[in-house]
Amino acid sequence: MTQITIKRITTTNLKKDGTPILTKAHKPLYRTSIDTIEEGWISALLPYELKNYITGTLNVGIYEEEFNGKMYKKFKLAAADVPEGWKRIQNASVSDPIVESIPETITNADQPF
Secondary structure, eight states: OEEEEEEEEEEESBOTTSOBOBOTTSOBOEEEEEEETTTEEEEEEESSOOTTOSSEEEEEEEEEEEETTEEEEEEEEOGGGSOHHHHHHHTOOTTSHHHHTSSSOOOGGGSOO
C-alpha cells in the first residue's frame, strides 16, 4: 500500500453516452479518478462515491492495467479507507435496519476489485 496526497477527485456514475455504469448484477458503479501529487492521475471503478475525500492523504494499492494497447494507472483502496457506511452494508445481517432500506444486499462479488 502506498500513501498518496490527493489534489482533486472526480466521480461519475455515467458513461460518455449518458447511461449509468452498472455491474452485471445491475448495481451502480462509480468511475473515480484521483489527481495525486506522487502518481498523477489514477482511477478505479468503485461501488460507492468518494465524496468525503476531497483533499488529504489516502492509502491505496497502485497497479497498471493495459486497455487498447495503452497502460493506465489504477488503484485499490486499503480496507481502512473504505467508507464506514459501505463496510456496514457489507457486514449487515437481514435484520439490520440499513439493509431493509436497500433492495439487495451488496456482497464482495459485486466489488470491481
